[in-house]
Structures are given as structure tokens and as C-alpha cells.
Amino acid sequence: MANMAQALRMALHYAEEKLGVTDIFGEDVGPPLGGVFTCTQGLRTTWNSPLDERGIIGMAMGIALAGGRPIAEIQFCDYIYNTVDLLKLAGNTCWASNGQWNLPMVVMTPVGSGIRGSIYHSHSFDASATHIPGWKIVMPSTPLDAYGLMLAACKEQNPVMFLIPKALMRIKGEEPIPGEPGEDKALSRLIDAPLGDRSQWKAQWPDTGEVGIDIGQAKVVREGRQVTVVSYGRTMPLCRSAAEVLAGEGVDAEVLDLRTLWPYDWATLKASIEKTGRVLFVNEDTEVTNFGEHLVRRTTDELFYQLLAPPKLLAGKFVPGIGLADTLETASVPQEHDVVQALRELATQAP
Amino acid sequence: MARDAKKLEVVKAAKQGKKPAAAKPRRTSRPEAKVAQPAAVTAAPKPQPVSAFKPIITRSDELPLDRALLLRIHDTMVKARCLEERLIAMYKSGHGYFWIGGPGEEAFNVPLGLLIKKGEGPAFDYLHFHYRQSATFLALGEEPLGAIRQMKNTASDPYSGGRNFAGHFSKREWNLCPVSSPIEVQYAMAPGTAHVQKRFGGDGITIVTGGDAGTAEGDFASCLVWSSRPGQELPVLILVTNNRWGISTPYGQVQGVERLSDRGAAFGMRTKTIDGNDPISSYLELKEAFEYVRTERKPYLVEANVSRLFGHSSASGANLIKGEPDCLELFEEKLAAHGVLSRADAKALRARYVEEMAELARQAKEEPLPDGSTIWEHVYFGEGPPDPLPKG
Ligand SMILES: Cc1ncc(C[n+]2csc(CCOP(=O)(O)OP(=O)(O)O)c2C)c(N)n1
Ligand SMILES: [Mg+2]
DSSP states (O other), rough: OHHHHHHHHHHHHHHHHOOOOEEEEEOOOSTTOOTTTTTTTOOEEEEEEOOOHHHHHHHHHHHHHTOOOEEESSSSSSGGGGGGHHHHHHHHHHTTTSSSSOOOOOOEEEEEEOOOOOOOOOOOHHHHHHSTTTTTEEEEEEEHHHHHHHHTTTTTTSSEEEEEGGGTTTTBBBOOOTOOOOOOOHHHHHHHHSSSSOOOOOOOEEEEOOOOOOOOOOEEEEOOOOOEEEOOOHHHHHHHHHHHHHHHOOOOEEEEEEEEEEEEHHHHHHHHHHHHHHHHEEEEESSSSSSHHHHHHHHHHHGGGGOOSSEEEEEEEESOOSOOOOOHHHHHHHHHHHHHHHHHHHHHEEE | OOOHHHHHHHHHHHHHHHHOTTTTOOSSOOOOOOOOOOOOOOOSSOOOOOGBBBOOOOOOOSSSSSSHHHHHHHHHHHHHHHHHHHHHHHTTOOOOOOOOTTTOOHHHHHHHHHHHOOOOSTTTTTOOTTTTTTHHHHTTTTTTTHHHHHTTTOOOOOTTTTSSSSSOOBBGGGBBOOSSSSSTTHHHHHHHHHHHHHHHHHOOOOOEEESGGGGGSSHHHHHHHTOOOOOOOOOOOEEEEEOOOEEEEEEEHOOOSSSSTTTHHTOOOOEEEETTTTTHHHHEEEEEEHHHHHHHHHOOEEEOOOOTTTSSSGGGGGOOOOOOOOOOHHHHHHHHHTTOOHOOOHHHHHHHHHHHHHHHHHHTTTTTOGGGGGGGTTTTTTSOOOTTTTOO
């Protein structure tokens, strides 16, 4: 089954053929490389940009202003920070013009740790992105969700920030994308660019279709009765396996994949938290002014009297970077054992 | 030589980038201190020594534009000046929180507006302006009431509904992209609209304007890089109005480049520095640049030397600054000397516009502010308020 990079490639192909996407561009996005994570190999509308992140975001905004439908890639979210005022501008263009202008554009960027990327290839961007109103922000944790959310993003009338957890980029999915060949090697032969000379190579696209995933829908990944854990991106699979570990200890955890950070699916979160009375939010961005803190605040404000324990946040340590050494990275961002421990404590906490 | 024949010759010379033989400086007593150097056209890529630049026009006894156009330019310049003076008066009498605008740049901004191909979509020109371009907007045919309403931040402000500062226009029907406060971001977006236009075909171009100090931002360099990629050159008219100030910082203190237009030469683009205080020169120079960008589908960088007549903004008092050449005053002098428009008629026109703007301001003063509950509108295009937010 497709991994996330392949799923995104198939979604981008669908989007440029059927959803009116006009330009997929960024540093090394076009041939021959097709993106440093291979997400843009074999596509028709890709091109290589100058090495200029502000120029990339500005170009996307200009294309969108003129009626095009761009998808811009920032090679690593670590390098998106010098574009923040342009991201703010993209987020406020509709509002500032009192509804006259809109920017149908997607910015996609790999985020987070997990590939031993050291200080400048391990950053998260969800805390910063959720400080910028006017955007829709998504972050899939499976290839199928990546595929579906990319299609949804390409139908949007508003700017969409598409955060790709790079640690999950090469993990194969468990649910097929409708139309993809059943056998892994067959898919690779169709859509992975060959090593060496690629000048004559053309992708053979499987006939994939719509999957009905919209922006703003969380997913119940595992049903449970005693404690809720809400996550997205790299830490999502850790929460799933932590729930299985705890099931062995007699703790029944419900696992939610938020998938869209903004505007998020409060109805699904609320229903789960009301059921279990206990909630743990998990992500790997630095924990001070973290998006999970907003979710904790909302939970406290709206569901206080239904809670059996204080809502908790497990997130990255508030340190300036993620160090290269394995010991430093694992000490900085949540690992499976951290989730197990936090969930266990929360599930058994009594006044 | 008959006036018309002379005019033809000058225009012809202008087309060829030559100096007309008979053209001589007419007045020597003009205040030259802040007036631009003569217009100069470069044939990029090779930067040329300053002395080799050939002016399109020089001062002449005759005016190289026809009377109707001269009068139209003058009329719009007066209208724009009266609008800005009214906005300043509104600020000073408590009918607005902040003023910023373009009095002193009319001689450049009006011809610019007259040369724009106005409309919606990539077949027409995309406009990425900054906050000193009311005169361009009026030259496009906009009514001044909108600017007055924006100054008063009324709900009826057609550009931002009371959300943004004076001079921060936006008009989608005319491809006028929202003017925003962060300096220079428009230069990062301009290649994007031009990219769509190049692919679309036709003769629509992108026009981007900003000040001299802002060219130090990386976005200006981005614009030069992205619009001059080999084989992918973009139809962008890159304009810089050089008033030799960034708020309180003089140009010479922070910019080592003698002429900002020279920065384009390294990118192989056509460049020139023009006299933005002279509407005739501005018109002809801009026309040549417009035609080049429209037909060649390649960038052109034009620097216009202009005045800043009322200082930076209301933050510096918005009072008339002495010693800056006033382009309107100079133009009226010229029109009178050439028998195009008498001093008395110019004065009467001004009086009419003064009264018209005062009346519009009286009207706007009665209009309501936007309701506080409207803050939730237009967060997203075509959608109601974002769902997860408490609305209270
Ligand atoms: C990115 C940014 N930095 C600083 C400011 C504050 N600011 C507003 S106008 C201005 C000076 C601009 O000078 P220039 O580009 O020459 O344009 P002018 O106002 O002279 O026309 C500054 C520093 C801003 N608006 N945006
Ligand atoms: Mg300036």
C-alpha cells in the first residue's frame, strides 16, 4: 500500500488533472528531483523555484490573486519562519478587504522530528501556524488521510497549511487509496521515479478517485471508555500503540486523530471527553503557548463539571532545538513510553 | 516651428530614445534642488556610465502632449491634492485616527493611472500599490468618497469596511490588490500575478509600486530575481518612487547605490530613473516602459524621483514641508506659460474641488461605524464565522 509520499503524489496528480491546480512549485520540486521527499515526482505542473522562501509564498499569493490555484512547498518547515508576515498577510487578505479577495492556495511543508534531523530539520510548525488566523491547517497521520486532505485542500477557497509529518512519510498505509494497485512493488513501478537518468521517465498514474475526507473532521481511531487521547501527526501512531499497551493493563483508551487543527472538530472531541471524563492532548511542538494548551483551556472552560481529572498536555520540551544525538532527540519530544506513562497516570488519577 | 510639428518631433524622438535637436532648457530659475536628474533609459544588461544616458525628453518651449490630455492630467492632480488635503484636515479635526497618503507624487501617479489597462482578471493589469497612490486610483476613475470613508473608518468604506488605514485601497473589479502596511510585501506577490498573465497570453501586465527605503527589504530583491529568470521573464513594471526618505532616515545615510534603478541592470532588465515631479516627462517615460512590458513580456524597473510634501504621515505632523518642489505648482506654471490653462482657471478648479471634498467629508461624517459583531465576517471567504470559536 502507498506510503504518505506516494499518496500525496497521487493526490497532487488528481488535483492538477481534476481540481484545477495550476502550479506545484518550490525548491527542487520540479524535475529531476521531484522534491527532497519525492512527493512531487512525475507531475505535470511542477517547477523549480529560486531558493527564496519569501519569494515562494509571495508567488503563491500572486498566482492565487490572479485566479490560479497554486501549491507551494517549503522544503522544511524550519525554513518557513522568514515568511511569517506573508503568511499573516495571506491569512488576512480576505478579512482586510472586507471579503473582496480570497487566496485559494496550499502551502505544504514537512514538519517535526523522527529522522534525526538535528536543530534545523526537526522543527514543528503547528503551534506557530495556529497563531495565524485566516488559514485552514491540516496534518494527516496516514497515507489515506494525506490523500483525502490534499484533495480537500485543493478545493478550498482559502489558504490551507498542509503539514506533513516527515517521520511518517515512508510508512505504508493500512487502508488503501481507492484505485491504487494492491501490490506495493506495482505501485512503485508506476509512480516512483527511477534512479539515474529520469529524462525519459513518465509516471503511470493509477486511476484514483475521491475519498470523502473533508477539512474539519477528526477521526476516532480507537474506541474506548476510560480516557481520551487526542493527537495528530508523528505522535498519532504512538498514541495508538500506547492505547494497546494500556489495554493489556485493563485501561480502555479512546484515541482521536484531530487531522485538522483549524477549524477543528470540537463536536467529536467534546463527545469523547464527555464520555471518558479524562483527556490527554499529545503533540511534539514546544509546550509553552502550544496548540494543545488551547484545547486544554477549551476543555476546562466548557466541560469542567464533566471531568474526572485535570486535562493534560504532553508536548515537546521548551528548548531552542532538537539535538542530533538520539538521546537528545528522544529527551526532547514525546516517545511512546512517555505517552504510555502520561495516559496511565491520567487514567488512574483520583482526587 | 509650428507647435504641432515640434510636438511630433519630440514624440518621435521620445520613441527613439533621442534628444530632440532643438530642445533647450527653458527656465533656469526652477528650484532644481530636489528635482530628479534627467530621465535616462538603459539598454540592459550593460550598466552605462551616467553621462551616456539619453533623456527621452528635455525641457522645451512646446509641450509634447496634446491639450486635452494635459488638462485631464492637471484636473486629476488637483482633485487628488484636494482629496489628500481634506484627509489631512479630517485627521486634524478628529475625524480619523491616522493619515498617510501621496500629496507631492501626483505628477507621477496620475500619468501612471492613465496608462493602466483597467479591468478584472489576467487580461487586465494587476496593481500592487502602496499607501501613497490615491492619485493613481482617481486617475483610474475612482470616486474620492471611498478614500474619505476609509479615513473615517465607516462601515461604508468600500475597500476595507472600516478595518484599515487611509490609503489602503482594494478593488477587485480593477485588479487593485489590497494595499497592506508591511513595507515591500507587494514586490514578493507581483511576480505571481505576472506569472499567471504570462501564461494567459494577452497584454495584461503587473505593476508594483513602493518607496525608496523599502527597497532594502529582501522582497525587492525577490521581485528582481523572480521576474528575470532566464526564459521565464515576467511582464512586471517595477516602480520605485524615490522621495529620498524612509520616515526620518535620509536616503544617503542607508543606501549606497546612486540610483535605485541601477539595481535592475545586474538582472539584465531595462531600467531608468525619471523625473516624477514632471507629469509630462512621467507620462512619456512610463508610456515607453508600459509598451515595452506589454509587448516584450519582460520586466522594466523605473525609479521616479518625487517629493514628499506633507512629511511621512500624521505621525510626523502632516504639515506642509518647505523646500520640496511642488509638482502641481510647477505644472500650473508651465501650463500658464504655454497658454494651456490660465492661473485664474487653475485657481477656480482648485476651489471647486476643495468644496467638493469638504462636502463629501460632511457626508461621510454622518455615516455609521461598522458594528462590532462584524469582526467575524470574512475570516474565510464565502463562509460564516469559523465554527470552533466562541462567538461572544
Ligand atoms: C516591514 C515594515 N517595516 C517597517 C514599517 C514601518 N514603516 C512604515 S513606512 C516606513 C518607511 C517607508 O519608506 P519608503 O519605502 O521610502 O516609502 P515612503 O513612505 O517614503 O513612500 C516604515 C519604516 C512597515 N510598515 N513595514
Ligand atoms: Mg521614501
